[in-house]
Structures are given as C-alpha cells and as structure tokens.
Amino acid sequence: MSDEFEKAYHREKAARLEAEKLLEDSSRELYFKNRELEAANENLKRNQQQLVQQEKMASVGFLASGIAHEINNPLGYSLSNMTVLKEYADDLAVMMKALDTATDLDTVRDTIVDDNIQHILADLPDLLAESIHGLESVKQIVSDLRAFARSGEDSAATANLNEILQTTLNVLKGQIKHRYPVETHLGVLPPVTCMAGKLSQVFANIIINATQAMPDGGKVYIETRADGDHVIVEISDDGPGIPEAHLTEVFSPFFTTKPVGEGTGLGLAICYAIITEDHRGSLSVTNGAGRGVGANFKITIPLC
Numbered sequence: 338m339s340d341e342f343e344k345a346y347h348r349e350k351a352a353r354l355e356a357e358k359l360l361e362d363s364s365r366e367l368y369f370k371n372r373e374l375e376a377a378n379e380n381l382k383r384n385q386q387q388l389v390q391q392e393k394m395a396s397v398g399f400l401a402s403g404i405a406h407e408i409n410n411p412l413g414y415s416l417s418n419m420t421v422l423k424e425y426a427d428d429l430a431v432m433m434k435a436l437d438t439a440t441d442l443d444t445v446r447d448t449i450v451d452d453n454i455q456h457i458l459a460d461l462p463d464l465l466a467e468s469i470h471g472l473e474s475v476k477q478i479v480s481d482l483r484a485f486a487r488s489g490e491d492s493a494a495t496a497n498l499n500e501i502l503q504t505t506l507n508v509l510k511g512q513i514k515h516r517y518p519v520e521t522h523l524g525v526l527p528p529v530t531c532m533a534g535k536l537s538q539v540f541a542n543i544i545i546n547a548t549q550a551m552p553d554g555g556k557v558y559i560e561t562r563a564d565g566d567h568v569i570v571e572i573s574d575d576g577p578g579i580p581e582a583h584l585t586e587v588f589s590p591f592f593t594t595k596p597v598g599e600g601t602g603l604g605l606a607i608c609y610a611i612i613t614e615d616h617r618g619s620l621s622v623t624n625g626a627g628r629g630v631g632a633n634f635k636i637t638i639p640l641c
C-alpha cells in the first residue's frame with residue numbers, strides 16, 4: 338500500500354513539475370509576446386503621429402501657392418511705392434539744397450514750381466496709405482497662416498468660432514476664391530473654450546474636401562449658430578454628395594475615393610479626432626441637409 342502511495346505521490350509530483358514548467362514556459366512566452374506587442378503599439382503610435390504631421394504639411398503645401406500669390410500682390414505694390422517714395426525723397430533733398438543756396442524769394446518759388454513739389458506733396462499721403470495697407474495685408478496673411486500652422490502645439494483658450502472661420506477663409510482665399518465662392522451665414526456666437534489652430538485645420542480640411550468634390554467649381558456654404566449649450570458649424574457644398582454606403586466610412590482613417598497620391602484618406606479621420614476627443618463635440622455628415630445640395634458636415638462644440 339505504501340508502495341502504491343509512494344508511486345502515486347511521485348506520479349503526481351512529476352505531473353505537477355511538468356505543469357509548473359509548462360506554465361513557466363507559457364508565461365515566459367506570454368511575457369515576450371506582450372513586450373513585442375507593446376513595441377508594435379509604440380511603433381504604430383509613432384507612425385500615426387508622423388502621418389498626422391504629414392497630413393498637416395500636405396495641407397500647408399496645398400495652400401502654399403495660393404498664399405504666395407496672396408502675399409505677392411500687396412508686397413508688389415508696396416515695393417513699387419517704395420521706389421517712387423525714394424525718388425521723391427531724392428527730389429526733395431535736391432530741392433532743399435537749392436533752397437539752401439537761394440538768395441531771394443523768387444528763386445525759392447521757381448525751385449518749388451520747377452521741381453513740382455506740389456505734385457510730390459499731393460501724392461505722398463496716397464502712396465504711404467497704400468503701402469501701409471499692403472504691408473498690413475501681408476502681416477494679416479502671415480498671422481493667419483501662423484495660427485493655422487500652429488495646430489500641432491495648440492492649447493485651449495476662449496475664442497469665437499466665427500473669427501476662426503474667417504482666419505481659415507483668409508488662409509484658403511488664394512486657393513479657392515476664383516472657382517469656389519463661399520457663402521457665409523454667421524450667427525452671433527458666444528465664445529467657446531477651444532484649440533483655435535486645430536479647429537482651423539478641421540474647417541480647412543472640410544472646405545478643401547468640398548472644393549475637391551466640385552472639380553468644375555461651385556459654391557461652399559458656411560453657417561454658424563448657437564443652440565443651447567452648444568455652437569454649431571455647418572459646411573456644405575453643391576457637389577454630388579457622399580454615396581449612402583460611404584457615409585459611415587468617410588471618418589475612418591485611410592478611407593479615400595481619390596486616386597493614389599492625391600488623398601491619404603486621413604483628413605476627416607483627423608477632423609473627427611480633433612472634434613470628438615480634443616473638444617468633446619460631434620462631427621457628422623449628411624447629404625442635402627445643409628444650404629448646398631451636396632455633402633453637409635455638421636460640427637457641434639459644447640460651450641465649456
């Protein structure tokens with residue numbers, strides 16, 4: 338009996354050791370698998386951040402030529418005014434010298450009439466005002482662009498969505514103004530706590546999508562209104578709208594109907610994350626429900 342018992346004991350011990358070893362092996366395996374997964378996850382996160390950054394750079398790239406054009410015009414006339422102002426300054430210097438050496442009042446008068454000082458004096462205020470206006474336009478464009486490009490390092494502050502929309506439209510102007518008139522219906526909005534740069538990126542993405550949906554041109558409609566403890570922004574267009582089957586997919590990362598190289602399909606996925614995660618709001622799309630007959634994107638942001 339004790340022999341039997343001893344055998345049974347050893348059998349059980351061997352089985353237990355075997356089981357322990359197996360457990361140890363599989364937990365070691367699990368441990369390494371887990372580390373692999375963690376590394377893969379980190380990698381994915383890094384890639385995602387890179388893609389988000391690339392997407393932003395792509396939209397800045399898209400805007401660049403329009404912005405260059407927008408800046409070029411006021412800069413061009415301000416610069417040419419400066420050339421004229423320099424000539425006037427030279428003329429005035431010569432005149433001053435002549436006056437300095439003049440011995441009688443008639444010579445002084447002649448000098449002034451000959452050198453057309455009246456014309457210079459009449460022209461100066463206009464030239465200066467125009468130049469100041471041109472340089473202020475450039476300053477405005479650069480500051481709008483900076484607000485737009487800052488979206489990555491954005492922090493929350495109180496802002497008016499109408500103003501953010503206006504800044505965004507200023508940045509986009511060069512790219513869309515000729516073929517895509519924008520009809521705005523901006524209601525009176527209370528200020529909201531938001532990340533202005535990121536919201537600007539959202540508005541720009543949706544507006545650019547709208548223009549891309551209308552290759553032959555068409556109107557973009559923007560409407561804002563306050564509704565209880567939310568503010569609402571609707572952006573619609575006169576394009577073909579989004580096919581019923583795609584309505585739930587357009588916010589998925591990498592969903593695109595554009596040819597390879599033209600769209601990454603990240604635009605709306607990033608917009609969705611910015612609205613729902615960074616602002617605890619909502620972003621949805623329907624067809625024909627806005628002022629335009631095409632797609633209508635509705636953004637809702639809570640007041641606080």
Ligand SMILES: Nc1ncnc2c1ncn2[C@@H]1O[C@H](COP(=O)(O)OP(=O)(O)OP(=O)(O)O)[C@@H](O)[C@H]1O
Pocket residue numbers: 392542546547548550574576577578579587588592593594595599600601602603604605606631632
């Ligand atoms: N206003 C719109 N009208 C019709 N279809 C649209 C509109 N906006 C978006 N879409 C559809 O949603 C898809 C996804 O849009 P999203 O902005 O995410 O990516 P994309 O524009 O294709 O590429 P990317 O923005 O990265 O350049 C588009 O490919 C298009 O099929």
Ligand SMILES: [Mg+2]
Pocket residue numbers: 542545546600604605
């Ligand atoms: Mg897009």
